Amino acid sequence: MTINMNDLKHMFRDRQYKMTSQRQIILQTFLDHSEQHLSAEDIYGIVRKVAPELGLATVYRTLELLSDLDVLQKIDFGDGRHRYEINENSSPHHHHHLICLACGNVREFEDDLLESLENAVALKSNFTIIDHQLKFYGYCGECRVKSED
Amino acid sequence: MTINMNDLKHMFRDRQYKMTSQRQIILQTFLDHSEQHLSAEDIYGIVRKVAPELGLATVYRTLELLSDLDVLQKIDFGDGRHRYEINENSSPHHHHHLICLACGNVREFEDDLLESLENAVALKSNFTIIDHQLKFYGYCGECRVKSED
DNA sequence: CTTAGTGCAAAACCTTTGCAACTCT
DNA sequence: AGAGTTGCAAAGGTTTTGCACTAAG
Numbered sequence: 001m002t003i004n005m006n007d008l009k010h011m012f013r014d015r016q017y018k019m020t021s022q023r024q025i026i027l028q029t030f031l032d033h034s035e036q037h038l039s040a041e042d043i044y045g046i047v048r049k050v051a052p053e054l055g056l057a058t059v060y061r062t063l064e065l066l067s068d069l070d071v072l073q074k075i076d077f078g079d080g081r082h083r084y085e086i087n088e089n090s091s092p093h094h095h096h097h098l099i100c101l102a103c104g105n106v107r108e109f110e111d112d113l114l115e116s117l118e119n120a121v122a123l124k125s126n127f128t129i130i131d132h133q134l135k136f137y138g139y140c141g142e143c144r145v146k147s148e149d
Numbered sequence: 150m151t152i153n154m155n156d157l158k159h160m161f162r163d164r165q166y167k168m169t170s171q172r173q174i175i176l177q178t179f180l181d182h183s184e185q186h187l188s189a190e191d192i193y194g195i196v197r198k199v200a201p202e203l204g205l206a207t208v209y210r211t212l213e214l215l216s217d218l219d220v221l222q223k224i225d226f227g228d229g230r231h232r233y234e235i236n237e238n239s240s241p242h243h244h245h246h247l248i249c250l251a252c253g254n255v256r257e258f259e260d261d262l263l264e265s266l267e268n269a270v271a272l273k274s275n276f277t278i279i280d281h282q283l284k285f286y287g288y289c290g291e292c293r294v295k296s297e298d
Numbered sequence: 299c300t301t302a303g304t305g306c307a308a309a310a311c312c313t314t315t316g317c318a319a320c321t322c323t
Numbered sequence: 324a325g326a327g328t329t330g331c332a333a334a335g336g337t338t339t340t341g342c343a344c345t346a347a348g
Contacts, residue, residue: 018322018327040313055330060313076225080338081312098276109270117262121285125258127247129287136270138278167302167347189338204305209338229313230337303346310339320329 003071003088004031011069022054026062030072030086037075037083037106075133077106096134102143109136152220152237153180160218171203175211179221179235186224186232186255224282226255245283251292258285 008027012019029046030038038046044059063084066072072084077099098107114132122129139147157176161168178195179187187195193208212233215221221233226248247256263281271278288296 013323016323016327020322020328022329053330057314057331058329061328064314074227076227078223078225098270098274100276101279107274107276109274111266111270113266113269117260118285120262121247121258121260122287125247125256126290127249127256127285127287128293129247129285130250131286133282133284133286135282136267136276136278137280137282138271138276141275144277162348165302165348169303169347171304202305206306206339207304210303300348301346302348304344306342306344308339308341311337312335313337314333314335316333317331318329319331320327322327323325 003086008071011071015069017065022051022058023062023065025051025054026059027066027071030066030084034086034088035108037077037085039081039083041081043084077135079104096136098136098138098140100140100143101137102139102147105140107140152235157220160220164218166214171200171207172211172214174200174203175208176215176220179215179233183235183237184257186226186234188230188232190230192233226253226284228253245285247285247287247289249289249292250286251288251296254289256289 005024005027009019012023025047026043029043033046036042040056040059040063043063044054044056047054047059063072063074063082067074067084070087073087075083075085075097077083077097096109096111098109099105100107111134114134118129118132121127154173154176158168161172174196175192178192182195185191189205189208189212192212193203193205196203196208212221212223212231216223216233219236222236224232224234224246226232226246245258245260247258248254249256260283263283267278267281270276
């Protein structure tokens with residue numbers, strides 16, 4: 001159930017947004033880098049090669065729009081800038097991040113186990129849960145080996 | 150096992166940091182507001198009343214120092230500024246955040262259930278986990294009632 | 299006394315906004 | 324034609340930094 005350009009065009013039409021070339025290029029960039037967590041500046045750098053006149057402000061505005069439409073998910077790894085990843089499937093859940101404190105690398109981790117916890121929390125705290133974000137901080141295998149010298 | 154000023158003084162002495170009045174005041178502010186998630190500007194505002202000459206840069210530098218010492222935990226709720234809370238007990242684990250998408254309020258949630266998940270992740274991904282952060286986004290009881298009009 | 303820490307102001311970042319020109323529908 | 328969109332530059336907000344001065348050990 002991957003999002004494609006056609007879905008997007010319909011989504012836009014329905015809400016009277018316009019499908020501009022800039023928006024297409026930016027979305028395509030996410031489709032081409034679906035495994036990565038790109039910042040506005042990252043996108044700007046990539047997109048510049050194809051469309052040198054495309055402005056950084058447009059990147060920011062498009063990122064905000066696509067986040068509002070739940071096409072992108074805004075994440076924060078604490079490195080001072082927002083990062084975005086494409087929501088490939090309909091449900092944004094079930095995928096978390098392993099952040100290495102040494103090299104800063106971010107890896108994905110698939111998981112379903114949080115569902116039950118979520119229900120428990122909702123009940124106990126009178127809180128309607130829409131989404132969650134789980135991040136693990138630690139050291140990846142590579143960095144662990146390096147530090148063993 | 151609450152952190153107090155004496156523990157801190159020893160911690161500082163051991164590492165040849167100086168215990169200045171500014172640092173004491175800032176730490177005391179966290180002890181007095183242990184349930185809250187204060188930003189640099191929050192701290193600055195509170196501290197100003199006691200020590201009007203204390204500068205914002207010092208607040209930032211102290212926040213960084215105390216985070217490095219694991220006395221404070223740096224959190225990000227996506228509101229454009231970093232927030233800090235004091236690590237009252239030795240193990241920083243077992244407490245998460247419920248963030249209301251309507252009013253922006255942040256509530257704490259106590260929990261132990263993530264331990265087993267953490268072990269599973271560590272094993273499966275060859276990743277040594279030091280810490281985790283779990284955030285639930287949704288709507289608190291109050292905002293849910295309000296939106297039912 | 300020596301070295302770390304402070305305060306101030308300036309700089310550095312990331313992100314948002316105002317506005318005239320532009321382009322999808 | 325008309326509404327939404329873009330690009331540029333300027334402004335905004337948070338955090339960092341350089342440097343002369345001060346204070347802790």
